[in-house]
Amino acid sequence: MRVFAFSAVLLVSIAVLGGCESESSTSDAHRNAERTASDTLHITNAWVRPAPEGGVTALYLEVHNRRATADTLTRVDTPVSSRTELHTTVLHSNGTTGMRPLENGLPVPTDTTTRLRPGGPHVMVYDVQPALVIGDSVRVTLYFNAFERTLTAPVRPTPPQ
Amino acid sequence: MLLACTLTGLLALTGCTGNEADRIDDLSDASFELVNQDSTTVTFPDDFAGQALVVGYIYTQCPDICPMVTANMRQLRDRVDAPDDVAFITITFDPRRDTPERLRAYREAYGLGDTDWQFLTGDPDTISQLMERLDVRVELSRGSYDDDDYLIDHTDQISLVDPQQRVLFHYGGSMTPVDILAEDLATIRPAS
Structure with missing residues (x-):
């Protein structure tokens, strides 16, 4: 199994959030006061689609923000590409579908699981070098305002069950 | 009897049965000269006469929806055990970038790569006419055809075509x- 180091970059600030799913959401000051140092932000279920050399792929994952403050995914870097963008998929009233850049990044509210998923928000990775084949793994680094996380994402054609 | 059509919220479906009056279109009078991933000329749909066709539409610079279309077709192919009387065909609606070489790499x-599933492209005018005939809308959403860096809004679609085209x-x-x-x-396979 090959392992590529990934890293990412995504611009952020606010705004257009396509497809965040909130498990729960609160700004309850009292609850925040009870938080402990174990509150954290972690990533699960990361995966990328296969891609030919020079092609594009998408990175999907889940961000669990258990911290007292909201954050924003601002950037993703990877050594398999010099260009990544945070996108979401949109469906138009005329029946067409397409991608739109999330210019302000992807908000990650507190006490929320934000899902980058097929048909929703995702990281678009351009000009992949070398090809990503099913069974490979790719390292990715996610940059948030307050954190960064590096992880390994398997290359697979469909989401993990 | 044909099963219900699935209207995924994306498409206005005009025909749900195989009855003559309910067909969406008849391609038996059509002939589109395309080229496959191996740069071999393919005449669509003539070269597939007598087969049921499962046709999907993609562009290879699409990392999200189009791979889902391919994955869905692949699951269907696995489900029906890749019979000889059914042809699985993917047609790009981005012929400017999707050369046979690029389609071959994507397919692999x-x-x-080891299947008889064909990925087809062609000259832009021919592809445009074919997409119109098959009710696939294609619109630039970012960039221009003058450079290599653009995004496309498109219909998310798989079509079934019977052996009578x-x-x-x-x-x-x-x-x-x-x-x-x-x-x-x-219900539309030749043996059915």
């Missing part, structure tokens, strides 16, 4: 359950 990346079904390509595709396909 998705593990389809009648277009009987359009489905939402990325999300229609394989069970529905398989049941409808069974």
Whole structure:
């Protein structure tokens, strides 16, 4: 199994959030006061689609923000590409579908699981070098305002069950 | 009897049965000269006469919806055990960038290199006419055709065409359950 180091970059600030799913959401000051140092932000279920050399792929994952403050995914870097963008998929009233850049990044509210998923928000990775084949793994680094996380994402054609 | 059409919220479906009056279109009078991933000329749909066709539409610079279309077709192919009387065909609507070489690499990346599943492209005018005929809308959403860096809004679609080259079904390509595709396909296969 090959392992590529990934890293990412995504611009952020606010705004257009396509497809965040909130498990729960609160700004309850009292609850925040009870938080402990174990509150954290972690990533699960990361995966990328296969891609030919020079092609594009998408990175999907889940961000669990258990911290007292909201954050924003601002950037993703990877050594398999010099260009990544945070996108979401949109469906138009005329029946067409397409991608739109999330210019302000992807908000990650507190006490929320934000899902980058097929048909929703995702990281678009351009000009992949070398090809990503099913069974490979790719390292990715996610940059948030307050954190960064590096992880390994398997290359697979469909989401993990 | 043909199964229900799935209208995935994306498509206005005009025909749900194989009855003559309910077909979406009849391609028996059509002939589009295309080229496959090996740079071999393919005349669509003539070269597939007598087969049921499962046709998907993609562009290889699409990392999200189009791979879901391909994955759905692949699951359908696995479900029906890749019979000889059914042809699985993917047609790009981005012929400027999707050369035969690029389609071949894409096909191999998705593990389809050892199959008879054909990926087709052609000159832009021919592809444009074919997409219009098959009810696939294609619109630039960012950039321009003058450079190599653009995004496309497009219909998310899989079509079923019977051995008489009648277009009987359009489905939402990325999300229609394989069970529905398989049941409808069974009704139009030559052996059925």
